[in-house]
Amino acid sequence: MFVFGKVRSACIHGIEGRMIQVELDISNGLPQINLVGLPDAAVKESAERVRAAVKNCGYKFPMERITINLAPADLRKEGASFDLAIAVGLLLTSGQLGGELWETALIIGELALDGSIRPVPGVLSMVHHAKTIGIPRVVVPWENAREAMLIEGIDVYAVSHLNEIATINECLINDINHLQHLIKLKAADVALSSESDSVKQECELDYADVRGQLHVKRALVIAAAGMHNIMLIGPPGTGKTMLIRRLPTIMPDMEEQEALEVTKIYSVAGLLQGRCQLMSHRPFRSPHHTISAGGMAGGGSVPKPGEVSLAHRGILFLDEFPEFSRNALEVLRQPLEDRQVTISRARAVFTFPAQFILATSMNPCPCGFLGTETAAASCTCSPFKINQYLSRISGPLLDRIDLHVEVPRIEYGLFGQETPALSSDEMKQAVVAAHSIQQARYQGTGIRFNGELGGRLLRRYARLSPEADQILHNTFDTLGLSVRAHDRILKLARTIADLEGAADIGVAHLAEAIQYRTLDRQTIR
Numbered sequence: 265m266f267v268f269g270k271v272r273s274a275c276i277h278g279i280e281g282r283m284i285q286v287e288l289d290i291s292n293g294l295p296q297i298n299l300v301g302l303p304d305a306a307v308k309e310s311a312e313r314v315r316a317a318v319k320n321c322g323y324k325f326p327m328e329r330i331t332i333n334l335a336p337a338d339l340r341k342e343g344a345s346f347d348l349a350i351a352v353g354l355l356l357t358s359g360q361l362g363g364e365l366w367e368t369a370l371i372i373g374e375l376a377l378d379g380s381i382r383p384v385p386g387v388l389s390m391v392h393h394a395k396t397i398g399i400p401r402v403v404v405p406w407e408n409a410r411e412a413m414l415i416e417g418i419d420v421y422a423v424s425h426l427n428e429i430a431t432i433n434e435c436l437i438n439d440i441n442h443l444q445h446l447i448k449l450k451a452a453d454v455a456l457s458s459e460s461d462s463v464k465q466e467c468e469l470d471y472a473d474v475r476g477q478l479h480v481k482r483a484l485v486i487a488a489a490g491m492h493n494i495m496l497i498g499p500p501g502t503g504k505t506m507l508i509r510r511l512p513t514i515m516p517d518m519e520e521q522e523a524l525e526v527t528k529i530y531s532v533a534g535l536l537q538g539r540c541q542l543m544s545h546r547p548f549r550s551p552h553h554t555i556s557a558g559g560m561a562g563g564g565s566v567p568k569p570g571e572v573s574l575a576h577r578g579i580l581f582l583d584e585f586p587e588f589s590r591n592a593l594e595v596l597r598q599p600l601e602d603r604q605v606t607i608s609r610a611r612a613v614f615t616f617p618a619q620f621i622l623a624t625s626m627n628p629c630p631c632g633f634l635g636t637e638t639a640a641a642s643c644t645c646s647p648f649k650i651n652q653y654l655s656r657i658s659g660p661l662l663d664r665i666d667l668h669v670e671v672p673r674i675e676y677g678l679f680g681q682e683t684p685a686l687s688s689d690e691m692k693q694a695v696v697a698a699h700s701i702q703q704a705r706y707q708g709t710g711i712r713f714n715g716e717l718g719g720r721l722l723r724r725y726a727r728l729s730p731e732a733d734q735i736l737h738n739t740f741d742t743l744g745l746s747v748r749a750h751d752r753i754l755k756l757a758r759t760i761a762d763l764e765g766a767a768d769i770g771v772a773h774l775a776e777a778i779q780y781r782t783l784d785r786q787t788i789r
Contacts, residue, residue, distance in 0.1 A: 267291075269357030272370050272399065273334075273349035274390035275341055278614045279532045279569065281386070281393030283370070285335040286349045288357045293329030301334030302611075304342040304566070313344070313375045314351045321379040321426045326358045340611050342566050345384040348373035348403070352429060361433055369421075370394040370402040379426035383407035388531035391415045392524070403432060411536055414527065469510045472687035476674050480507055483669045483780065485691050488514050489698035490759030491715035492752075493600065493622040493664060495585065498671030500632045504625035507671070508581050511623060513688035515546045515578075516696050522577045525617060529569050529576055547578035553587040561595040567607040567614045572599045575620040585624040586656040593661055596622065600664040603716070621715075622665065629653060636673055663748045666715070666756055667780040698762040714759045718751070726754040732774045739778050753777045 267290040274281050297311040311332070318325045332350060334341050349371040355361035372390055374382040387408040392415050394402050401419040404412045409422035421432050471481060480496065487494040488511065496504040518526065523542040530536050530543065551559065551571045562570030571580060572595075582588060599605045599618035607614045628634040629650045634643045645653070702713055709721060717725065728736065740750055756777035757769045766773065 267357050267359075269353055271349050271353040271356065271366050273346050274370055274372060274393060275339070275343065275345065276386040276389055276532055277339065277612070278567075279389055279528050279573075279616060281390035282339065283393060283397060283399075284339075284341065284346070284349075285333075286346060286353050286371075287333040287335060288350075288353045289331040289333075290326050290357055291329050291331075295327045295329070297330045297332065299332045299334075301332075301337045302340050303334060304340065306344050307334070307341045307346060310344060310347045310350055310375075313347055313377060314354065316377040317347075317375040317379045317426055318351055318354065320377060323355060323360050324358070326354070330354070340566060343384060344374035344382075345372050345386070345390075347375035348381060348405075348423075348426075351375060351426060352403075355429070361429065366433070368400060370399050372402065372408070373405045373423070375426065381405045381423055381425060385534035386532045387411045388414060388536070389528045391418060391420075392528070394418060403429075411531060414542055469513055470688045471507075471510050471513065471691055472685050474503060474507060474510070475685055477503060477507065477671065478686065480669055480671055481686055481691065483667050484508075484511055485514065485694055486756065486759055486763065486780075487511070487621060487623070487667055488691075488695045489714075489763055490702075490755060491619075491621055491713040492666035492756060492759065493715075494624070494667040494669065495665045496623075496625045496669050496671050497628055498625075499627060499634075499636045499673060502671045502673055504671050505583055508579075508583075508623045508625060509548075509550075510688065511579055511581075511621075512546055512548045514691040514695050516692070516699055517544045518546060518577055526577050529573055529617070533569050533574060535574075547575055548581065549575040549578070550581040550583060553582075553584055553589075555588070555592055557589070557591040557595045560592045561599070561605050562607055562614075562616055565609070567609065567616075569616050570605070572596065572605055572618040572620065573616040576617045577619060579621045579623050582622070582624045585626040586653055590656065590658075593656075594658065597661060597664065600661075619716075624665065626657075663746050663752075666752045669780065694763055697765075698759065701762045701765075714755050714762070717755050717758070722751060722754060726758045726769060728754075728757075728769055728774065729771070732769060732771050735771065735774060736778070743781075745781070749781055753781055756780060 268288070270285055270287045273284045273286050275284050276282070299308055299311050315325055334346065352361065352366060352371055356366055370390065372384060372387060374384050376382060383405045387404055388411050391402050391404070391412045395415055395418045401421060402412060403421045403423060406422045406424040409420060412420045423429065423432065474481070483494060484507065486492065496507065498504055520542070523544055526547060527536070527543045549571050555571065558570065560571050562568055562573055600622060603617070603619040605616050605618045629643055629645045630653045631643055631645050633641050634645065634650065699713070705725065706712060711717065711721065736750070736753065739745065753774070757774045760773040760776050761769045764773065
């Protein structure tokens with residue numbers, strides 16, 4: 265006896281889905297299961313999970329030689345997302361489940377020993393890939409239903425137990441799409457956003473609560489308007505962390521394509537938590553300074569997204585910047601330049617998107633009071649300790665940070681000031697207006713913000729008048745700036761001009777951009 269059957273499943277490669285053919289062959293021979301196709305340990309163990317689930321659900325497990333191939337065979341398979349597809353393929357091949365339409369469905373899910381179906385990460389990317397290649401329907405675990413339904417134009421069949429497969433099989437044979445449980449699910453809460461607590465907290469923050477520090481707010485508006493990296497330097501208690509944590513409140517909501525990219529990353533990382541809408545708020549990531557280089561860039565035997573990818577299209581905040589390990593900081597170089605991070609492994613090369621604003625804060629010295637001595641507090645650090653502290657940040661990394669802003673102590677009189685402070689809404693209006701100018705200017709070029717400018721486009725859109733060019737020339741020679749710093753000054757000047765609604769970069773715009781680059785010579789070096 266030789267019986268052959270196949271169904272479709274999917275896996276994750278980077279943050280994108282890849283279709284996998286699950287091929288089954290049942291032939292005469294000693295009862296055994298051979299699972300091939302470059303599976304990892306979790307996939308190999310699926311044979312025992314499927315065996316127990318099939319028997320415990322009242323089906324007959326074939327007592328012949330079973331060969332299961334996961335094609336293409338040169339792609340590494342990992343995780344438990346193939347369990348349900350293997351079980352369905354086994355039931356089809358052994359004649360316990362009818363219908364040829366299963367070959368046009370993508371099947372994803374992990375099996376428990378009693379036949380219940382558990383959720384798996386990365387369903388959004390898999391379903392999106394299924395729609396891209398023309399698969400009309402997907403079968404997913406119940407807990408992943410909301411996530412799968414974010415992709416429009418594809419039928420979603422949600423199941424919570426292996427025994428429900430027979431019901432879905434009847435629907436496929438008779439072309440019935442009743443799925444009452446999904447209809448109830450949609451009516452209940454698909455229209456509602458299950459925003460995380462962190463996003464709700466961010467929405468409650470407002471720059472109106474911050475007294476003074478108008479020049480810092482101005483710098484933050486410039487950073488948000490052009491997607492520029494920013495560093496705040498000042499003594500403890502001046503509000504550096506508070507100011508940066510409010511940065512998401514002035515960022516415009518993501519467009520649909522951006523939201524899909526970010527939601528895919530969080531799906532692969534298993535961080536969606538039943539979300540029923542695409543993420544609209546830009547992510548804000550603030551890892552602890554003990555994070556490893558792998559945690560920052562992503563890693564593992566089969567790499568997963570790190571903090572730089574989880575911050576894609578949003579903000580990566582590194583508080584107490586010099587306290588991070590040198591290795592963790594240096595891995596930021598590639599994503600800051602290329603807006604993606606590439607991780608190489610023996611069997612594959614993975615590329616994750618990593619386009620974000622790097623926002624950092626730091627003290628001017630180990631004790632924090634350098635240059636701000638008062639009667640109660642003064643700097644006790646020796647020049648050697650100060651240099652050792654500041655040298656933790658390499659010059660090449662510092663060059664990639666566009667704005668270096670000093671945050672001084674607040675005068676006591678500002679605490680009781682009744683004059684309304686600049687609010688997040690006012691700042692956001694300026695940012696949105698600047699974004700609109702940039703999108704109109706760069707239409708069809710493949711870039712969206714001034715922070716992405718480079719090469720010929722930078723020379724085309726950031727031209728200087730002869731007077732402004734002479735000023736930049738003198739600054740370049742006097743401060744000993746690098747070519748990278750020169751280009752970033754031009755990008756900043758372009759953003760400042762956009763905020764002012766100016767078509768050309770003026771001397772005032774360039775002068776303001778230059779003063780944001782002087783701290784790496786005055787304070788850091």
